[in-house]
Amino acid sequence: MHPLEKFRYCPSCGSTHFEACTEKSKKCQNCGFEYFLNPSSANVAFIVNKKGELLVERRKNEPAKGTLDLPGGFADLGETAEEGVKREVKEETGLTVTSCRYLFSQPNVYLYSGMQVQTLDLFFCCEVEDEQALTPMDDAAACMWLSPEDIHTEQFGLRSVRQGLYEYLQMLKKHS
Incomplete structure (x- = not known):
């Protein structure tokens, strides 16, 4: 399981539309927040x-x-x-x-x-x-x-x- 799969909700607005954007990020389709998984x-x-x-x-x-x-x-x-x-x-x-x-x-x-x-x-x-x-x-x-x-x-x-x-x-x- 990719570590980003653990994050189901946008940490900014709480939306369930928090989706994979790149191999190292997820982006909220609701508010536009993008989270990058850095070490x-x-x-x-x-x-x-x-x-x-x-x-x-x-x-x-x-x-x-x-x-x-x-x-x-x-x-x-x-x-x-x-x-x-x-x-x-x-x-x-x-x-x-x-x-x-x-x-x-x-x-x-x-x-x-x-x-x-x-x-x-x-x-x-x-x-x-x-x-x-x-x-x-x-x-x-x-x-x-x-x-x-x-x-x-x-x-x-x-x-x-x-x-x-x-x-x-x-x-x-x-x-x-």
């Missing part, structure tokens, strides 16, 4: 400790409950991607991000409440204030540090995170 922004953090290990979480909730993940989540309205990744890291790990640098992005489909949410996941390399403050919170059932050679991307539940990890690990190999 939601999500942020992902690569955090490395003094030993060169990467911070990894175990997912507490669906989708992909119980699989490995990286700290991150959806951007809130009115915040930058950098503010979003800092907030998500704090909410999930208790760590305070002191700097973050954008690396790359990956498109993703995130299943939430039975709906496929199209996202654009932005990956950042982050430094934290005190790695000893690490505490699993919010969406993280557990947090752990893994050395790059112990990371197996197939253990990560979200496709974009697997792909992002693959790219990140390739970057590490090129620079070592």
